[in-house]
Amino acid sequence: MYKRFVPAFLLLLPAFAFSQNKMTPELLWKLGRVSGLGISKDGRHIVYSVSTPDWEANKSSRKSYMIPVEGGTPVLISKPDSLLADKNISPDGKFVLGHKEAKIKKISGKDYYPELTKSNVYVFDNLNNRHWDTWEDGSFDHVFITPTDKSSEGKDIMPDEPYDCPQKPFGGDEDYVWRPDGKAVVYVTKKKYGKDYAVSTNTDLYEYDIETRKTKNLTEGRMGYDINPSYSGKGVLAWMSMKRDGYEADKQDLVAFTGLGDAVVNLTAHRDDIYVEGFRWSDDGKKIFFWAPVNGTLQLFEVIYTGATKMLPAIRQITKGDHDINGILGQSGNTLIVSRTDMNHAAELYSVDIADGSMTQLTHVNDDTYNAIGMCKTERKWVTTTDGKKMLVWVIYPPDFDASKKYPTLLYCQGGPQSPLTQFYSFRWNFQLMASQGYIVVAPNRRGMPGHGTKWNEQISKDHGGQVMKDYLSAIDAVSKEKYVDKNRLGCVGASYGGYSAFMLAGIHNNRFKSFIAHDGIFDMRSMYGTTEEMWFVNFDWGGPYWDKKNTAAQRSYNEFNPINKVDKWNTPILIIQGGKDYRVPVEQGLQAFQAAQLREIKSKLLYLPDENHWVLSAQNALVWQREFYKWLEETLPDPGKIKKGF
Numbered sequence: 001m002y003k004r005f006v007p008a009f010l011l012l013l014p015a016f017a018f019s020q021n022k023m024t025p026e027l028l029w030k031l032g033r034v035s036g037l038g039i040s041k042d043g044r045h046i047v048y049s050v051s052t053p054d055w056e057a058n059k060s061s062r063k064s065y066m067i068p069v070e071g072g073t074p075v076l077i078s079k080p081d082s083l084l085a086d087k088n089i090s091p092d093g094k095f096v097l098g099h100k101e102a103k104i105k106k107i108s109g110k111d112y113y114p115e116l117t118k119s120n121v122y123v124f125d126n127l128n129n130r131h132w133d134t135w136e137d138g139s140f141d142h143v144f145i146t147p148t149d150k151s152s153e154g155k156d157i158m159p160d161e162p163y164d165c166p167q168k169p170f171g172g173d174e175d176y177v178w179r180p181d182g183k184a185v186v187y188v189t190k191k192k193y194g195k196d197y198a199v200s201t202n203t204d205l206y207e208y209d210i211e212t213r214k215t216k217n218l219t220e221g222r223m224g225y226d227i228n229p230s231y232s233g234k235g236v237l238a239w240m241s242m243k244r245d246g247y248e249a250d251k252q253d254l255v256a257f258t259g260l261g262d263a264v265v266n267l268t269a270h271r272d273d274i275y276v277e278g279f280r281w282s283d284d285g286k287k288i289f290f291w292a293p294v295n296g297t298l299q300l301f302e303v304i305y306t307g308a309t310k311m312l313p314a315i316r317q318i319t320k321g322d323h324d325i326n327g328i329l330g331q332s333g334n335t336l337i338v339s340r341t342d343m344n345h346a347a348e349l350y351s352v353d354i355a356d357g358s359m360t361q362l363t364h365v366n367d368d369t370y371n372a373i374g375m376c377k378t379e380r381k382w383v384t385t386t387d388g389k390k391m392l393v394w395v396i397y398p399p400d401f402d403a404s405k406k407y408p409t410l411l412y413c414q415g416g417p418q419s420p421l422t423q424f425y426s427f428r429w430n431f432q433l434m435a436s437q438g439y440i441v442v443a444p445n446r447r448g449m450p451g452h453g454t455k456w457n458e459q460i461s462k463d464h465g466g467q468v469m470k471d472y473l474s475a476i477d478a479v480s481k482e483k484y485v486d487k488n489r490l491g492c493v494g495a496s497y498g499g500y501s502a503f504m505l506a507g508i509h510n511n512r513f514k515s516f517i518a519h520d521g522i523f524d525m526r527s528m529y530g531t532t533e534e535m536w537f538v539n540f541d542w543g544g545p546y547w548d549k550k551n552t553a554a555q556r557s558y559n560e561f562n563p564i565n566k567v568d569k570w571n572t573p574i575l576i577i578q579g580g581k582d583y584r585v586p587v588e589q590g591l592q593a594f595q596a597a598q599l600r601e602i603k604s605k606l607l608y609l610p611d612e613n614h615w616v617l618s619a620q621n622a623l624v625w626q627r628e629f630y631k632w633l634e635e636t637l638p639d640p641g642k643i644k645k646g647f
Helices: 002-011 367-371 431-436 454-458 467-480 497-506 525-531 535-542 552-558 563-569 587-599 619-636 640-644
Strands: 033-039 045-054 059-068 075-077 095-103 139-147 176-178 184-189 204-209 215-217 226-231 237-241 253-257 278-281 287-294 297-304 315-317 324-332 335-342 345-353 359-361 378-384 390-396 407-413 440-444 485-495 515-519 574-579 604-609
Touching: 033 324, 033 335, 033 345, 095 176, 139 184, 176 226, 184 226, 204 226, 226 278, 237 278, 253 287, 278 324, 287 324, 324 345, 378 467, 390 431, 390 467, 407 431, 407 467, 407 497, 431 440, 440 467, 467 485, 467 497, 485 497, 485 619, 497 515, 497 563, 497 574, 515 619, 525 535, 525 552, 525 563, 525 587, 535 552, 563 587, 574 587, 574 619, 587 604, 604 619
Parallel strands: 297 324, 407 440, 407 485, 485 515, 515 574, 574 604
Antiparallel strands: 033 045, 045 059, 059 075, 095 139, 176 184, 184 204, 204 215, 226 237, 237 253, 278 287, 287 297, 297 315, 324 335, 335 345, 345 359, 378 390, 390 440
16 A cells, blocks of 8 residues: 555645655655554464554544564454453452543532532532543543343442542553452542642552552552552552652652562662663563663563562663664564654554574564665764763754765653653654754753663753753754764744743853744743642642742742743743643743743744643644744745845
């Protein structure tokens, strides 16, 4: 199908889509998005789906396939679930776990005054009144146990409790699991409501006994995030855990215990450099495979589980290379089936030899597209920071890079703030796309990124506008020394914390940059504190509320590190992008920044997306985003040769 389709599509690309042999926004939004579903019950096939966006229709279509575990020709299937074991079916086959909303609290005007059916009012007496992109309406996701023979209605195992399982906004059925004996369910929730919920990250694992209908807290006394419960075939429970309440970016470890009175074993505590992103038990229950950031990539590891509490578990890195392992489908003998990306390729499925880490590509959904365009070279550079540290900086070059020429160059500022900058493949902040439009991209692993040790990751907390900004400038200054970098055409771009970084750098860059792009960035930390929803983040990372005048860390955040206090130094064109349903970094942040730039008569533009949250999910909105992104860069970092020719 792809061999017939891609050339026809390329011929129809509009003029602004640049060259036919380079990645373009339109081509990016034609790529198939591969999601691994699992290994079939008979162990012979890999089951996966491919979602293909249709930007003309502003929707996506999804198809499912299976291939042999050793690789082969994909076969289209209509009912993928029938081929897979269902973890939500009880071991005896009598019950199924699921979740649905349960109305618990009165919130709307109609809840209080049923006769006022046309009212459109919320009545709040507590915080957490909105989260991510949704206003609280008094309904909570609850876990239900339902007989598979449908002989009765599902039983809510959290009746009348104003707590969510799955956890909002991103949780799914990984938040609940059957105990192997089928007599209990373990689920994740944060049993706090309102203000208490908004200031805490303390989720726990709860065990619900089906016969007694009693619930007990399995992680009482563990104060941070406890998530992703999973049992081995031998009945050992493992999960991911953080220590500190209120610190969402604490070191995430892999822990386990048998539930028979043994102490919890922390399997990764002794490795300061490991932050566990996800895991899966081995088929024999003796090992756990997990993936974690290391040196600007995501790699696959294994840890042996012996149950011992005083021995340091042996951890082995299985894979190496410039790629990201970002999911494990399952195990087939001596191989693992994983999802893999790099900066030039969207996710595909691979097999990994557990012994030596060698990989074989199994799915080839986007091969024809990638074979028709030029790839972008990615390179590691090690830059010395102002405090004498060695910092990894990814540099991504245009596919037709010629070192004898000069190129406009973009400093990319990562969000998070504590998220790894690895070989990911984004459908918005796509390095391949940026470089393919003729830009060199500089992407530093600055302070606040896992994969370089806990100290490096934590140094950003309460120092958002300090050493990190120096790290950014060290990176761009170092790369700018190369003869192929046009110092007169430097730009700075980023979203979320990266958007904050762009706002902050706009006031302190000393004329390095000729253009800024800030998406959903924090512009005024005081109004951000007053309108954001996850209060634990601003309390921990900034030091507390702005009214606490005696708190030195907080006052430094709201004054020295507050971009709004640097606006008098702004002198550079800036594109400001803001989502209307972004409640994490609410709309006033972008509007204030645009208004300030306009009133100071700085060349500026506001791209407002009223129906998007902190991300951009609609295909056509994303294309407008990308077209405006590159249009802005063309305007503010113009090619001098084209200007002279009158283009």
